[in-house]
Amino acid sequence: MAVIGQVIDGKYEILKLIGKGGMSKVYLAMDRRLNKQWAIKEIVKNALDENNKIVVHSAIAEANLIKQLDHPAIVRIVDIIDNEDVIYIIEDYIEGETLNTVLEQNGAQPQEIVIEWAIQICEALEYLHTRNPPIIYRDMKPANVMLKPEGNIKIIDFGIAREYKDEKNFDTVNLGTKGYAAPEQFGGKGQSDARTDIYCLGVTLYHLVTGHNPSEPPYELYPIRYWNPQLSAGLEVIIQKCTQLNPSDRYQNCAELLYALHHYEEYGAAYREKQKRKLRLFGSVVGMSLVCLLVGISAMIIRVQIDQADYSQNIAMAEKASTTQGKLDYYARAADIRPTAFDAYYGMIDAVKTDASFSLEEEQAITRKLNLNLNALRQEDGYADLAFEMGKLYWYYYDYGAEATEDNQLTRMKSAIGWFDDAVSYGSQTDDFYTMATIYRDIGIFNRDITLHIEEAADKGDYAPYWENIKQLVDKIAFSDESEIIQLEVYRLAMYSMETYARKFKADGISQQEMTKLYETVVNATDQVVTTSDKTEQLKQEVSLRYDAAGRAIEDAYREQVKKQ
Structure with a gap:
């Protein structure tokens, strides 16, 4: 103790x-x-x-x-x-209090604030569900969500989370919190999946906006306006759809739910009635004559042309914008007009790379649009290329976690793995980026898992393929026309790897001559990089400072071998 x-x-x-x-x-x-x-x-x-x-x-x-x-x-x-x-x-260490404590102290919460929390939670669940394999949280409830002082939330307690397995027909263990858990969590109704988390989130939203705990009498999810008629009819529709007993009747993924949450006011009865009136009117007009049909077709063509013009105008305005935020706003509007066109997403990526820093706020701006349209984008030719560029954006520029450690390289790698895996999964071996995406992904997986493998004494044989990937990465980047930050990050990773794993590389059959050759290549390439900013100059100095330590690590690893010879 x-x-x-x-x-x-x-x-x-x-x-x-x-x-x-x-x-x-x-x-x-x-x-x-x-x-x-x-x-x-x-x-x-x-x-x-x-x-x-x-x-x-x-x-x-x-x-x-x-x-x-x-x-x-x-x-x-x-x-x-x-x-x-x-x-x-x-x-x-998370400062703040759970949403359960907020409910106990203050009762039902304003729906606008609850929707903001719901969007943050939904984005986190979407992140979990898009891992490979997907991760199903299974225990969403107010007690497992922390509210930080600045208003953001953190999901805690992954004690019953599980990885989704395609071959499973049901969960091995029935777990969940009574009142919040979906029916399929109690066996006999299929394996829990993304829709399970959507059910639990729906019940959580019900509790937050009504103040009525689903684990207490009357043990029934009434429409939320039964408790408070002032609540939004649209939000009521969303929560009811989330909490359908049959998973097929719920939102099928978090991207659908996110869209609904962003447009909850449109889901009310008045909106639906308005749409029905439009539909009836449209049917009458179409039935009048073939001329009206042709007019309708012409109108559609004009609408498409207008949308294209609006899209192009927003792209043009984004390119002219003087600030990164301005560029992101215009590109986001363009993405709303044509969700499966790639120009807006590439524009966002280029915009945030301008200052060599990919901030948390910028990440949220990009991923909010990407996640909303991810399923559709994955069906489009060219998605794999976009995923590769997103992977590189995280790998080289992501700032999250940088203040907590001297180097957030592992954070950047882990965040990039999923995108590189998508580039490989949705790409083809004939694609120019395919080999690089595979190398990046495998290097990221190695660095993500190696500590655990070492603890479990299961790391033997991991180092030879990692060495080959590092060597290929350096071969492709060294003396290339890649940006200075990309070159220096690769050299830093190579130096770190030789300094840290020289003995492991030796044990996996890497010769001293081969390691020394790569070491000399990295030193020469680093020395030739011409830096143009304080950030890259500092990065170059960090690499240079590793020369001696990496060189000694290689010599020490092979010293006994030299003595025997």
Whole structure:
């Protein structure tokens, strides 16, 4: 059991106890190296307690699952310390309170605020569902959503999340919170999938806007305006569709639900009646004569022409805009007009690369449009190329997590993996980017998983293919016409890899001559890069500072071999 002032793993100093459950405690700790606060979940092992074994196994599984994820609305796990008698899980310390606490203290919440929370949650669930394989959260409820002081939310507690498996007909274990869980979570009605999370989110929204807990009497989800007639009819329609007993009657994915949430006012009865009147009027007009039909066709052609003109005008205005935000706004309007045209998305990518920084706000602006239209875009020729460019944007420019560590390269890699995997999955081996997308994806997967593989003593054989990918990446980037930031990031990764894994590369059959050759290539290429900004000059210096350490690591790795010869 941890005590105040104890230092765990030589760097995490326990500051205070901030929570406890049946078999675990949560402490606030200070990372002495990074001067950053973390939350540490402590689970004491008890070999004689079968329930404890289940809790320990579940905690490790949860931690390993979350370690693969990187999204601003999902709690991050940065370290797992598995000692003989206790497990420590190091994760984000989140200031704020759960939405359940907000409900207990203040009752039902204003629908405009609830919709803002719903959009953030839905974007996070969409991120989970588009992983490979998809991750189904399965326990959405107010108690598992933290509200931060600035108003943003964080999803916590992935204890019963699972990876979706195509071959499964049902869940192995029936888990979920009564009142919030979808019918299929209790067995016999199919495997839980993305629609399961949509059901749970719908019930959560019901609780937030009505203040009535679905786990308490009357145990029935009445239309929300039964409790409060002032609530939006459109929001009522959305929640009712989310919470249909048959998954086929719900929104089929989070992209559909996101669109509905952004347009909830259009889903009311008045809007539907207005649309019905339009449809009846249109039917009457069409029935009058063939001339009216031709007029209608002409109108459609004109509408298409107008839309094309509006699209082109927004693209042109985006290109002329003087600020990144201005460019993003115009490109977003263009994407609304033609959701499956690629120019607007490429324009967004180019706009945020201008200052060599891809901020969290810029990410939300781009992914909000991409996620909304992702299913349709994946059916279009050219999507794989767009996915490749998105992967590179995350890999080289993503800022999220940069303030927490000296280098957020692992965060950038993990965020890029899914896009590179899409580039490979939806692309063809004849595509120019296909080989590079495969290399990037596999390098990202290696760096994402290697720590866990080392802990499980399962890393043997991982290093030779990683070496080949690093070597190919350097061969394709070195002395090329790629931007200086891309070249330097590749050289930094290569230097870091040789410095960190020289002995592992040797054990997997990489010769000293081969490693020395790559080392010299990286040194020469780095020295020849001409920097044009403070950021790239600093990056070049970081690479240069690794020369000695990487060189010594190579020499040390092969020293015994040289002595024997």
